[in-house]
Amino acid sequence: MTQPETVQELLAELGDASAQDVLALAVHRFPGRIAFASSLGLEDQVLTAMIVESKLDLPIFTLDTGRLFPETYDLIDRTAKRYGVTIHTYFPAAAEVEKMVDRDGVNLFRDSIEARKRCCEVRKILPLRRAQLELDAWVCGLRTGQGATRQEVEFIEWDNLADMVKVNPLADWTEQSVMDYVREHDVPYNPLHDQGFPSIGCAPCTRAVAEGEDARAGRWWWEGADHRECGLHHRGAGAVPLETAQPGS
Ligand code: SF4
Numbered sequence: 001m002t003q004p005e006t007v008q009e010l011l012a013e014l015g016d017a018s019a020q021d022v023l024a025l026a027v028h029r030f031p032g033r034i035a036f037a038s039s040l041g042l043e044d045q046v047l048t049a050m051i052v053e054s055k056l057d058l059p060i061f062t063l064d065t066g067r068l069f070p071e072t073y074d075l076i077d078r079t080a081k082r083y084g085v086t087i088h089t090y091f092p093a094a095a096e097v098e099k100m101v102d103r104d105g106v107n108l109f110r111d112s113i114e115a116r117k118r119c120c121e122v123r124k125i126l127p128l129r130r131a132q133l134e135l136d137a138w139v140c141g142l143r144t145g146q147g148a149t150r151q152e153v154e155f156i157e158w159d160n161l162a163d164m165v166k167v168n169p170l171a172d173w174t175e176q177s178v179m180d181y182v183r184e185h186d187v188p189y190n191p192l193h194d195q196g197f198p199s200i201g202c203a204p205c206t207r208a209v210a211e212g213e214d215a216r217a218g219r220w221w222w223e224g225a226d227h228r229e230c231g232l233h234h235r236g237a238g239a240v241p242l243e244t245a246q247p248g249s
Contacts, residue, residue: 011154019046020054023054026139026167030135031057033136033137034136035060035135036139038060041141043173048083063127063131064090067123069190069203069206093127096122116223140166140167144171144172205220206219
């Protein structure tokens with residue numbers, strides 16, 4: 001079966017499925033070969049709550065770039081304790097970070113778009129590729145309309161860069177439905193969301209947004225509107241394919 005057929009077959013099976021149904025189908029379809037990548041954002045917290053409530057055998061992991069907000073570290077800890085789960089953390093390779101910082105400086109991301117992408121590659125993308133080495137599918141909290149760069153999110157997609165299926169159970173959720181779920185289920189969330197941060201990444205690369213601004217306008221804001229993605233969910237050229245990552249990279 002070809003990759004597009006796999007995606008079409010899964011989409012056809014889904015029909016009018018709920019987010020919980022999408023999760024359950026994905027776990028059933030890829031037993032032991034699927035994991036959930038959480039950045040601890042609101043949507044990811046909803047998915048963690050659903051995974052626990054449905055007792056799904058779906059490992060959860062996150063990427064610690066070394067530059068996260070203190071509030072995000074607290075949330076990792078609170079979430080693990082609240083739900084009794086392990087949120088496995090992938091770190092960047094120490095030698096790669098040391099080499100990059102020695103050569104380009106600790107705040108290289110301010111120097112140029114290329115330097116910023118290099119930092120994201122070392123601190124995020126290569127660790128993600130390492131996390132994906134044994135997987136056939138990964139789950140994300142992407143939603144349609146989650147900023148200008150995320151206008152067409154499907155429940156099931158083929159991820160060309162990771163060369164595997166990508167599952168977005170909240171693809172058709174609205175910001176309001178996410179907030180309603182968080183409140184109704186008392187889901188722990190990052191207090192920065194209440195201070196104007198709809199999207200939270202690394203501390204030096206995220207600012208609060210003003211009312212009416214794009215949800216991702218606070219990410220790498222100095223680069224302009226065309227650069228709101230770090231490459232984890234980027235479909236264009238220049239991102240790092242799966243085979244680039246090796247254990248320990
Ligand atoms: Fe580096 Fe900023 Fe990318 Fe984090 S978001 S990995 S600090 S460039």
